[in-house]
Amino acid sequence: MKFFIWLWIFLPFSDLMEVKTNTPETTSMLGKDVLLDCHFINAGSVKLEDIAVKWTVDRRSQVKTIYLFDGKTEQYHKDRITLDLMLIKEGNASIHLQDVTLEDEGDYKCTILITPDVGSSTVLLKVAAQPSVALAPVNPHLSHGETKTFFCEASQFYPQDIEIIWLLKSHGEEVPLTTKICTGLPSLIDNGTFNVSSQISMIFTEEDAGSVYICEVNHESLPRPLRRNTTILFAIPEMIPRDTGFIVGVVSVILITLVVFLGVGIMYQKQFAKAPPLSDVILPDFVPANEAMNVICNINGFRPPHQHSVVPSKPKS
Template sequence: MYTTRCICKASSIVEDPMHPIHKLSCHQEKAAAPQFQVYAPQPEVRVRLHADVVLPCGFILSAPEHGLKYVIITWRRGEVELVQYKDGRVTNTSKAKLFEHELQNGNATLLLPDITIEDEGDYECEVYETPIKVKKNVQLKVTAAPRVSLKSPLLVIGQVNILECHAHDFYPNTISLEWIKHNNSLPNKETPLLSENSNGTFNAVSRYNYTSVTGDEGLSFCCLVNHEALDKSTMEIHLQPCKPTLTVSPRVLQRGQMESITCTLDSCLFSKATVSWKRKGETEKRNECEGVRECVCNLNIILNYPEDFSCEGEAEGLDKPLTEPYVFTFKDQESYHLTELIRIVLGNGLLLLLLLFVIPLCYVLRH
């Protein structure tokens, strides 16, 4: 049996090499009748977790003039039937759908919405045109890119830093976490710890003890993560070498007047920081900051004489709080001391005069 088909060819008339003009010519020729075929153009399909995905499957009927009258289309996963077209009707489910309007065009592609880890595996597209049945397999692979974070982005100069690099919610579970200092790998001391989440994704953490020294401020430090679901296969998340400082001001106060004293923690980018004013070890005021380069705490006080004040700064990444005693003087300190001296001298002078008067009087009375 033969059919007639139209063959069209495009030829170029090269008048301008950059903008050729195409001429379309067609002719008819006899072609053999089509043979029944089923094909899967993508034997492997990859999809991100919770995305929608289509598994392509197409077919060519041997008797297209009959349409889909003698055709049955079925998608399965293992022994489970997902969808089916039979006798002009499509049976879909909430987890799998056929594009019904495309079946007449030989398109049996399957739609799977909101993919989960459990959806990963082999799928079978079966097309039956009486009396022939053909099956094609499509493998679905699910991926989830890791969310990467550092426990603290600080690399504090002069202390032992416990660096922690966390990768969350990734799939599959093959991942590498590497510490890099100035483009050189630091020797791995611990294997990343892996844990599984309830939805089938994984978490991993890499810990590294590093003592930062002077000179590290100008170097780059980062956690390098390698996973197949990342857009560029790898991701860098950088640490910040720095030396935090704690300062207080002003150092000179006006006696007996309201004054605002300030404590400042700065010189780093702090993910979380706290600055507190303390009087005799008890907290007077406290300020919490997030994502800042400077954390400030102000305290209003009235003082007539020196008291025990101190400022304390804490930050995520610091192994211990920074403490700065508040040593200050009064503006009238010198005149105040002079007045006190005069008062003492005058007081002692009056006492001397009293003694000079009382002693002779006692002597006279006794005689």
């Protein structure tokens, strides 16, 4: 068998065996595992040692053998590539490629040799990385006439082609935005993936309160567009009636007038108001007959300050 293997490696054979794949083109996410399908028709009486399997990959027009089974041993076998030998006799020569990297992308060819027949099929492997999308700022509180810029960042995606669109949702309707948008070109980063940023700047008024700005990213790695939203919020000031200032002024004048009048009244009572000069007359409890009677009359708190004389009363006969 090894003689035919060496002939197979160095000499061309005509395609006499039917070898096919159910997935001529497949896409794997970066870092995931993928099955590269290869099936052939086995008569059933052929022994395992009579079957040879070879897998090659064509990357940028450079062909490299990545797996070879010569009927007894595996060659070019790497940790990330596995093939179940027990399935070969059943006509299954599929390989598992683990932890897919961007360098794994290419055209994979499965060739089966059962002397003297040979056949092959090809699987195109594409590698993709889904973007992570971030939008900032989220739900900002704005003031009337304020200009705000929103940034939408799509990072670590592959391949390079990507689409970023902006939409405005207002009153239940979504409208694509086409102005005041700046989207950069994707930039390559160290791990071979890409980043890109898009921004939009708008001037906002209270009429924009509740509006939703949407950043939508379309990429072949996504089963559906990926969206990020931000809602426009406004701090609502306390409603003050237009005539409040007039009312406050009138009330203030009234209060000040009352205070002034009260102060003037107190000062007038203390300084200028007239008060009766005499208090109640105090008589003695007992007065003997034919004797003079002392009568007490206190004079205080009188205004104006004129002196009054009191003539003693004559004794009653």
